[in-house]
Each structure stands twice: as C-alpha cells, then as structure tokens.
Amino acid sequence: MQSFLPPDRLLLGPGPSPVPARVLAALARPTIGHLDPRFIAMMDEVKELLRLAFRTGHALTLPVSAPGSAGMETAFVNLVEPGDTVIVCRNGVFGGRMRENVVRIGANAVMVDDPFGQPVDPDKVQAALRANPGAKALAFVHAETSTGVASDAATLCRLAREHGALSIVDAVTSLGGSPLEVDGWGIDAVYSGSQKCLSAPPGLSPVSFSEAAVAAIKARRTPVQSWFLDLTLVMGYWQGEGARAYHHTAPINMLYALHEALLALREEGLEAAWARHRAHHLRLRDGLEALGLSLPVAPAVRLPQLNAVAVPAGVDEAAVRRTLLDRHGIEIGAGLGELAGKIWRIGLMGHGSTPENVDRVVAAFGEVLARG
Ligand SMILES: *Cc1c(COP(=O)(O)O)cnc(C)c1O
Numbered sequence: 001m002q003s004f005l006p007p008d009r010l011l012l013g014p015g016p017s018p019v020p021a022r023v024l025a026a027l028a029r030p031t032i033g034h035l036d037p038r039f040i041a042m043m044d045e046v047k048e049l050l051r052l053a054f055r056t057g058h059a060l061t062l063p064v065s066a067p068g069s070a071g072m073e074t075a076f077v078n079l080v081e082p083g084d085t086v087i088v089c090r091n092g093v094f095g096g097r098m099r100e101n102v103v104r105i106g107a108n109a110v111m112v113d114d115p116f117g118q119p120v121d122p123d124k125v126q127a128a129l130r131a132n133p134g135a136k137a138l139a140f141v142h143a144e145t146s147t148g149v150a151s152d153a154a155t156l157c158r159l160a161r162e163h164g165a166l167s168i169v170d171a172v173t174s175l176g177g178s179p180l181e182v183d184g185w186g187i188d189a190v191y192s193g194s195q196k197c198l199s200a201p202p203g204l205s206p207v208s209f210s211e212a213a214v215a216a217i218k219a220r221r222t223p224v225q226s227w228f229l230d231l232t233l234v235m236g237y238w239q240g241e242g243a244r245a246y247h248h249t250a251p252i253n254m255l256y257a258l259h260e261a262l263l264a265l266r267e268e269g270l271e272a273a274w275a276r277h278r279a280h281h282l283r284l285r286d287g288l289e290a291l292g293l294s295l296p297v298a299p300a301v302r303l304p305q306l307n308a309v310a311v312p313a314g315v316d317e318a319a320v321r322r323t324l325l326d327r328h329g330i331e332i333g334a335g336l337g338e339l340a341g342k343i344w345r346i347g348l349m350g351h352g353s354t355p356e357n358v359d360r361v362v363a364a365f366g367e368v369l370a371r372g
Pocket of ligand 1: 015067068069070072094141143144145146170172173193202203
C-alpha cells in the first residue's frame, strides 16, 4: 500500500461538488487546539458567515460536526419529543428520511405525499395542518436533490406559522445555490451541508434555529435522546463569551475549509452566486435540449443546481454514467428511489457551476450518446 492519490474527476453529481484550491489549501494548514483562543475567534467568524449565507440573525447558527444527515437529525431530535405530531412532506427520497427521524423519536409522522418530480403541494399541507391541530412542526425539503425540484418554502413556512407549528426545512442543496431566506420566510429550524453549493468537502452541517425553536428546546419535558446532537450541550462549546466548555473535539481543519468556502461566497456575493447557478443551469438546458434530451421537471420549479435529465428510451442509463466517468472523468448522479433508471442527475453546484463545466458535460454526453 502507498499514499492514496485520487484520480482527476469533475464532480457534476448530487454532491460532493468540486472543492476549489483555496479551500483545499485552508484544509492543509497546521492543526491547532480546538480551545485555542485564535481558533475560537475563527469559529465566531464561521457563525457570522453562516448567518450571511442563511440570511438570518439567529443567534443559534453553527456547523454541526458531521454531514447533512446529522443536521437533519439535530433538527428533529431537539425539536420533537415522543408523542408529538409532525407533518412531514415527502416528494422525494429525503422527505422519507425525515419520516424515519420522526418515527424513531417515538413521535407521530403525518405524511403529505406528492409524486417524485413534483413540488410539495401547499393545499395538501394546509389540509393536514387543519386536520392535526397542535402539530409540533411541519417538515419539508426545500431543494429535493433526488428529483431536482424546488418547493415553495415561503408559503409552507407561512402555513406552519398560521397553525402554530414550527417549520423544519432541509436546505442541504439550496444553501448558496438558489434563493433561501431564513428570516424572510420565517424558518424555525434549517440545516444544510458543506459539500453541495458551498463547495467545501463533506463533513459539516450548518444549522440555524429561531428563538421560537430555542424556546421549544428549553421547554422540553424529556431530555434529547442523542447526547452528541443535544444542542443545549453543543451550545456550551459554540456559544458564549470567552471560555468555551469542551463537548467534543471539533473537526478543526474542516472548519478552516468551511471558513474559507464561506469567505469565497461572501466575496462573490450571495445573490451573484444564485444568479450564476441560474445562468449555467439555462446554458446546460440549452445544450442538452440541442442533443435531443429533455428535462422532466416543470421549468418553474427546476433547481438550477441539480438538473434531472430524462433517460431516452433504449438507452442504458448506468452504461452512460460509467462511460462518462471512465472516458471523460465526469461524475454525474443516477436516479434514486422510484426514479432509478429513469433520470440522470447533473449537479452544477457551487464551484462546479461554470460555463466550461457545462460545455464539457454537454460535449461528453453528445459523444457518449452518439456512440450508442
Ligand atoms: C445530500 C443531502 C442530504 C444528506 O446530506 P449528507 O451530507 O449526505 O448526509 C440531505 N438532504 C438533502 C436534500 C441532500 O441533498
């Protein structure tokens, strides 16, 4: 065995996205102590930069030391107690995982199902909220990476608020790639991931909780069943002036990387990043349509950072992906769940969303499909 040297890959799948050199360079800087005052000062900057990216003033905004799935679990285990009712919207794979979280807590998941490939239907959500007065929370995925569909988070959060329910929003794929307004839409609990539109390596999950969410955590009748994800304990390390209590050893170098990735996002400007993702999505759409390929998601709800492409009849979905990887060094995603074999998923996330990458993947598709 010898040192591992990863092959050259262009990551145009559902995440991870390409990590820019400046972020990799930050990752390689010397490790210092996780209670070093200089490190704690950097942590404060990470929280401030995350508030800019989430567009929130929420004090409880921090990166959980684990991937997006842990951010999901953090939201559920802290806000939901055994016996609570949660309305869970499922229009893709990740809504199904939200249900798993609720059920494992011993709470009651009321499902609002929409077909994979469609957004969450606000009328169905309103009916579910009316039928379940006292529901603790409404949970939905803002940007469904499994299908490439955006749901109307502003409307869904308003409905939750009108019915006295907290909103739990999966923004793993939306953060940094398409409009997300945590304060503007009144989101109570939101979680994301470092490896999608932020273009840092995987392993951190930015989260943010409103004052109403913090009040609900403080009013719990039962202790949070996860010791590691219990925010009342995590806060001892991430909040407060000066001295911080040891909770776990923070992934120090990953936090350097996230800090650098967030600085890059701030330099570009959040709205400029959203516009860039949108422009390159349109360029990709035009290129694929010129090849005779079609995008099955309705234009109004397409995610610019995750493009579902219909697999034409008679084409071997997996063989195309294999050739793209082996011959062109390009990774794209397969369909998940009920869309397996039916779609490809082309991610144009973060640093991966460039005109050069669009042209490269379109040219590669043209070549692979022409060879048959
Ligand atoms: C990627 C993703 C997750 C899970 O994130 P991990 O970092 O893989 O744990 C959750 N929700 C959505 C919408 C995602 O795209």
